[in-house]
Amino acid sequence: MKLFPLLFCGITFSLAYFSNQDKELAKSIARGKEIYVETCIACHMGKGEGVKNTFPPLAKADYLLNSPTKAIASIKFGLKGKIMVNGVIYEGMMPSPNIGNDEIADVMNYILNSWGNSTKQPMITEKMVEAVKK
Amino acid sequence: MMVRSKSRLEDIIKSSQLIIFFYLKAMKQVNPIKTRFLMLLGSTVLLISAALLISSKKMTKENASKLDLTVETIATGLTMPWATAFLPNGDMLVTERVGKLRLIKDGKLDPIEITGLPKILYRGQGGLLDVVLHPDYAKNGWIYLSYSSPKADGEEGPDNGSNTALMRAKLKGHALTDVQVVFKALPNVRSSPHYGGRIVFDNKGYLFLSLGERGEKDNAQQLSKDQGKIVRLHEDGKIPTDNPFVNTPGAKPEIWSYGHRNPQGMVMNTSTGVLWEHEHGPQGGDELNIVEKGKNYGWPLITFGIDYDNSIISKDTARVGLEQPVLYWKPSIAPCGMDFITSDKYKGWKGDLLVGSLKFNYLQHLVVKGNKVLSREIILEKIGRVRDIRQGPDGYIYVVLEDSGKIVRVIPKS
Numbered sequence: 001m002k003l004f005p006l007l008f009c010g011i012t013f014s015l016a017y018f019s020n021q022d023k024e025l026a027k028s029i030a031r032g033k034e035i036y037v038e039t040c041i042a043c044h045m046g047k048g049e050g051v052k053n054t055f056p057p058l059a060k061a062d063y064l065l066n067s068p069t070k071a072i073a074s075i076k077f078g079l080k081g082k083i084m085v086n087g088v089i090y091e092g093m094m095p096s097p098n099i100g101n102d103e104i105a106d107v108m109n110y111i112l113n114s115w116g117n118s119t120k121q122p123m124i125t126e127k128m129v130e131a132v133k134k
Numbered sequence: 135m136m137v138r139s140k141s142r143l144e145d146i147i148k149s150s151q152l153i154i155f156f157y158l159k160a161m162k163q164v165n166p167i168k169t170r171f172l173m174l175l176g177s178t179v180l181l182i183s184a185a186l187l188i189s190s191k192k193m194t195k196e197n198a199s200k201l202d203l204t205v206e207t208i209a210t211g212l213t214m215p216w217a218t219a220f221l222p223n224g225d226m227l228v229t230e231r232v233g234k235l236r237l238i239k240d241g242k243l244d245p246i247e248i249t250g251l252p253k254i255l256y257r258g259q260g261g262l263l264d265v266v267l268h269p270d271y272a273k274n275g276w277i278y279l280s281y282s283s284p285k286a287d288g289e290e291g292p293d294n295g296s297n298t299a300l301m302r303a304k305l306k307g308h309a310l311t312d313v314q315v316v317f318k319a320l321p322n323v324r325s326s327p328h329y330g331g332r333i334v335f336d337n338k339g340y341l342f343l344s345l346g347e348r349g350e351k352d353n354a355q356q357l358s359k360d361q362g363k364i365v366r367l368h369e370d371g372k373i374p375t376d377n378p379f380v381n382t383p384g385a386k387p388e389i390w391s392y393g394h395r396n397p398q399g400m401v402m403n404t405s406t407g408v409l410w411e412h413e414h415g416p417q418g419g420d421e422l423n424i425v426e427k428g429k430n431y432g433w434p435l436i437t438f439g440i441d442y443d444n445s446i447i448s449k450d451t452a453r454v455g456l457e458q459p460v461l462y463w464k465p466s467i468a469p470c471g472m473d474f475i476t477s478d479k480y481k482g483w484k485g486d487l488l489v490g491s492l493k494f495n496y497l498q499h500l501v502v503k504g505n506k507v508l509s510r511e512i513i514l515e516k517i518g519r520v521r522d523i524r525q526g527p528d529g530y531i532y533v534v535l536e537d538s539g540k541i542v543r544v545i546p547k548s
Contacts, residue, residue, distance in 0.1 A: 046443025093537030
């Protein structure tokens, strides 16, 4: 019976912790949306649909969803050379917008939680972006 | 295409007038003895004119047809090059958007960077942008550079904001000296798209600088802000007293034209003295404009484009008092850099305009007559992400490619 209060405390704590993380994620997504509109939208378009054969999509894009790390690296360092996204080859170049690691995390959170993209991805943090190397 | 067929129609009318003129001239001399001969002469003239008409039509067709072109690499190893300028000694200056100014000597990228640049914000679409030499460079040595400049103390706008600035300096070895900031667009804006940044001299002692609306579209219509404007300055940054809004209360006196979105191409047509500009529109609204004193080019009150999320920016593409483009691109090609061909290196293309496409990795060749574009064609497909196009002192066209970090020269195959 002594376990019960402990369990109760644990559940309360976890709920608070996770709802706090949800709030953090929501805030990050909101900041990320601003960065997206400023930096990404001209090529990747308003709903992440891209321009077929020219600019790869971000909405339901296997390249992005299978490896968010690769996507982080493209924002951080730019991307050059051939990539395949949803069965289509893209050969363009994406210049790095040269934004901060915190901003990369924000824009990634926006992209990973928009336009039907999976919300099961863990929240991207500044530290995770910092760890991504060329 | 409409314009092109119209010009053919004009040709036909002109030729017909010529025929009628000769025929009437012949018929006027009603000498019965000579009538037969004259009828014969008339018919001959008619036949010759018709033949000429056909051949002239053929010639026009040939002129507008594709030249067989090839590209020759001039320099490699650049990081996001944006613009280039030709020094009298044969060297080239190249801006890298990351904030570096480089030299190309004897076809090789000089490993030593040029020092002395001011604080440049490399972020979003910002960085070191255009480079242009003063028309009297040989005498005065002035090099003009545009860049995104972070907010300095006392300037209008938020602390982490920036806007386009114009500086000039002289090159001594690998160092910029006598650095002067000639102009800074205000207010500073926090976000980092749409800096514009092209510099053009008109050879009458004035210079023009194109400025983007920095993502704040409504400010392109506000004469109290520099966003979305073309400004006209004296070469030292002083404001000419005959600028259109010098006497308008609340207006920035440097403004020459307004209602622009993101003008990343601007060039003087030296044969007519007319200033041409191209700008990135939203989806489907890229424009080629002729820039004139005091005029409003309409962004965002009128546009041929829609927003990136497909929402409507304006239901109008034309309104009284707002200028129409010479042409617009739908879909957008993301034009960046253009130049007129004034040399004889490209047969039949003298006076025409070449425009680069960032988005589709090609150039467009626009056949130009006066202030009109008669036709357009795609050339040099898959050349790369075009940032700048300049005719060199040798008369050949040089193209600056952002993705491959190269400068190439366009050569007609003989």
